[in-house]
Amino acid sequence: MKIHNVALTAAALALALPTAASAKNITLKYLTAWDKRYIGTPLIAYDYGKMVEKASNGRIKFKFSGPEVIKSKQQFQPTASGVFDLNLSVAPYYFGTTGVPMAFFAMPPSTEIWREKGYWQFSDKEMQRFGLKMISHVLGGTTSMFHVMLKEPLANTIKPLAGKKIRANAFYGPIVKPLGGSMVNLNGGQIYSALQRGVVDGAAWPVVGAINFKWYEVAKYMMRPRFSVSPYTVTMNLNKFNKMSKEDQKLLLDAGRKLEQKVPALFDAATDEEIAKLKKLGVKETTLAPAVGKDMIDGFVKGIWNLAMAGNKKTAGRVMELYELAKSQGDAPDSLK
Numbered sequence: 001m002k003i004h005n006v007a008l009t010a011a012a013l014a015l016a017l018p019t020a021a022s023a024k025n026i027t028l029k030y031l032t033a034w035d036k037r038y039i040g041t042p043l044i045a046y047d048y049g050k051m052v053e054k055a056s057n058g059r060i061k062f063k064f065s066g067p068e069v070i071k072s073k074q075q076f077q078p079t080a081s082g083v084f085d086l087n088l089s090v091a092p093y094y095f096g097t098t099g100v101p102m103a104f105f106a107m108p109p110s111t112e113i114w115r116e117k118g119y120w121q122f123s124d125k126e127m128q129r130f131g132l133k134m135i136s137h138v139l140g141g142t143t144s145m146f147h148v149m150l151k152e153p154l155a156n157t158i159k160p161l162a163g164k165k166i167r168a169n170a171f172y173g174p175i176v177k178p179l180g181g182s183m184v185n186l187n188g189g190q191i192y193s194a195l196q197r198g199v200v201d202g203a204a205w206p207v208v209g210a211i212n213f214k215w216y217e218v219a220k221y222m223m224r225p226r227f228s229v230s231p232y233t234v235t236m237n238l239n240k241f242n243k244m245s246k247e248d249q250k251l252l253l254d255a256g257r258k259l260e261q262k263v264p265a266l267f268d269a270a271t272d273e274e275i276a277k278l279k280k281l282g283v284k285e286t287t288l289a290p291a292v293g294k295d296m297i298d299g300f301v302k303g304i305w306n307l308a309m310a311g312n313k314k315t316a317g318r319v320m321e322l323y324e325l326a327k328s329q330g331d332a333p334d335s336l337k
Helices: 002-016 040-055 076-080 101-106 111-117 119-128 170-176 188-197 238-243 246-280 290-310 313-328
Strands: 026-032 060-065 086-090 132-139 146-150 165-167 182-184 202-206 221-224 231-237 284-287
Touching (some): 040 060, 040 132, 040 231, 076 086, 076 231, 101 170, 101 231, 101 290, 101 313, 111 246, 119 132, 119 313, 132 246, 165 188, 170 182, 188 202, 231 238, 231 246
Parallel strands (some): 026 060, 026 086, 165 182
16 A cells, blocks of 8 residues: 555656656757847747746746848758757748748738648648748738838839839849839848948838838838738757657747737737838838739739749749648639739
């Protein structure tokens, strides 16, 4: 009887106490595509760190690094290889590796829809092909969050950006090119001097960022209408994730889920506030002719799907697979022509 009681007590203690694997202190190296001047870094990366640290009672901590250590467009591989443990980024920065996440720009701005209809899981499977685990897909709002800041107002033509050089990456191509502009790919930290020196005539970027980067000093116009919502990706080195305890894996994923639910409304509020501040600083709205604006918005979704397929031939088949899944559920156009 005594032996039986001792065994029961030991079993109870084993259930009550954390395992050695889940109890040890952990410091995770978190690499961000932007520094703290861009709102996505504190709202997503830093807040995620705080959430996880609190949920783990301080046992899991983070060491943050940014583009000053590794350039934004070069961060995918160091995370996949384990030099860093986590990465906050966005699809255009690793488009050369996979085009699948790029397609999310063309899909409904709702993480709930992504999870309910299998898109989140599709993206997670894609990331795991490259040694990464999807932790969170965070939407930068629920309304249009991108625009183009310009040094001069738009001309009232069907090609109002003709002859103008616009800071942009592949994501902005379906906006800039049909309007006649040419693209120059620059990191966020290079945009101010490029505008100031006339290297570019405008910059495509999320609405939030112009004030912290002080672009309003060198670009006094903002193009309307705005467009799209960004799905930011928080990924983790797959080997690192798999070596963590089941409890810690769940903790990290649960925090990622909470992040998805919390952040979009914060981005919406920040976008509205940024626009109000820019207007007070003398930045004026310059609007496309109604028909041109409608064509721009209508063409954007198809343009992004086509870009996701054409821009990376190696993953085009999987983008098409995602497109067919989305189309079957009413979340993609019936035709991409």
